[in-house]
Amino acid sequence: MAPEDPVTMSPLPTPSLRTKISxxxxxSLVKIRASRDAATGGNIRKRAQRIKIAAYSSMARVTGSRRxxxxxxxxxxxxxxxxxxxxxxxxxLGLKRKRAGSRNMVLNEVSRANELRRLVPGGKSMDLCNLLxxxxxxxxxxxxxxxxxxxxxxxxxx
Amino acid sequence: xxxxxxxxxxxxxxxxxxxxxxxxxVSKLRQLLPEIRSSRSDKVSASKVLQETCSYIRSLHRxxxxxxxxxxxxxxTVDADSAEAAIIRSLIM
Numbered sequence: 001m002a003p004e005d006p007v008t009m010s011p012l013p014t015p016s017l018r019t020k021i022s023x024x025x026x027x028s029l030v031k032i033r034a035s036r037d038a039a040t041g042g043n044i045r046k047r048a049q050r051i052k053i054a055a056y057s058s059m060a061r062v063t064g065s066r067r068x069x070x071x072x073x074x075x076x077x078x079x080x081x082x083x084x085x086x087x088x089x090x091x092x093l094g095l096k097r098k099r100a101g102s103r104n105m106v107l108n109e110v111s112r113a114n115e116l117r118r119l120v121p122g123g124k125s126m127d128l129c130n131l132l133x134x135x136x137x138x139x140x141x142x143x144x145x146x147x148x149x150x151x152x153x154x155x156x157x158x
Numbered sequence: 159x160x161x162x163x164x165x166x167x168x169x170x171x172x173x174x175x176x177x178x179x180x181x182x183x184v185s186k187l188r189q190l191l192p193e194i195r196s197s198r199s200d201k202v203s204a205s206k207v208l209q210e211t212c213s214y215i216r217s218l219h220r221x222x223x224x225x226x227x228x229x230x231x232x233x234x235t236v237d238a239d240s241a242e243a244a245i246i247r248s249l250i251m
Contacts, residue, residue, distance in 0.1 A: 029229070029233070032233070033233050039234035039235075044227075044230045044231055044234060045227075045230070047230040047233065047234075048223075048226045048227045048229070048230035049226070051226040051229050051230055052222060052223055052226035055222050055225075055226060056222070112205055112208035112209055112212065113208060115208075115212045116208055116211060116212055116215075119212055119215045119216065119219075120215070128180075129179060129180075129183065132180075132183035132184065132186075132187055133183065135187060135211060135215075136183075136186055136187055136190060138215075139187075139190045139211070139214065139215065139218070140190065142215070142218045142219075142222075143190075143218065145222065146218055146221045146222060146225065149221075149222065149225040149226070149229065150225060152229065153225055153228050153229055153232060156229070156232040156233075157232065
């Protein structure tokens with residue numbers, strides 16, 4: 001059911017992808033900004049990392065569960081957050097264990113499609129047809145996210 | 159990379175991808191790439207499109223990282239009032 005303008009009763013234009021991403025991303029930025037740490041080089045870099053995570057999180061959440069790439073990305077962000085909290089707790093208790101040995105990487109001849117699979121979240125388990133579909137949507141969202149960040153940065157620089 | 163090869167029927171695999179479907183998807187992808195878009199249509203190989211797609215995605219990731227750094231710097235230098243105004247302005251744009 002499309003929302004309607006209460007006065008004219010004509011359907012309101014659905015917010016664009018950029019608008020939806022802007023809202024989510026700016027909400028995150030406001031929260032990140034609220035933590036008033038001293039503006040040291042280390043803090044600025046840490047905050048940059050949080051902003052980066054917020055960027056991927058915004059575009060994934062706007063897309064929701066409609067796409068395989070967004071589902072994969074959301075799962076990855078959630079497990080990373082959990083792992084970070086787990087590591088922090090372990091460090092506090094002095095229990096930080098060594099990571100298990102990394103998987104053996106078999107060096108295959110990497111085709112272009114496999115390269116793409118690594119770049120698109122969730123790409124490894126898709127067939128080629130789906131991979132191209134997902135890539136197309138992923139690029140649209142990633143481009144929109146970049147444009148949102150650019151315009152916010154330009155606004156701040158004025 | 160050959161994508162003209164039609165997939166042979168295997169047990170349990172989804173329906174075979176036709177060449178036309180591949181061409182359609184590859185051209186759809188091409189529309190999104192900044193450089194290839196302007197070149198002569200139908201003369202670009204699928205392999206080239208995939209290559210350009212990979213480098214485009216990588217450059218987008220780099221831009222996100224750079225912009226995150228830039229925003230982090232800006233957040234600490236801008237005072238509260240003009241920040242809210244900037245946010246509202248950017249939402250309206």
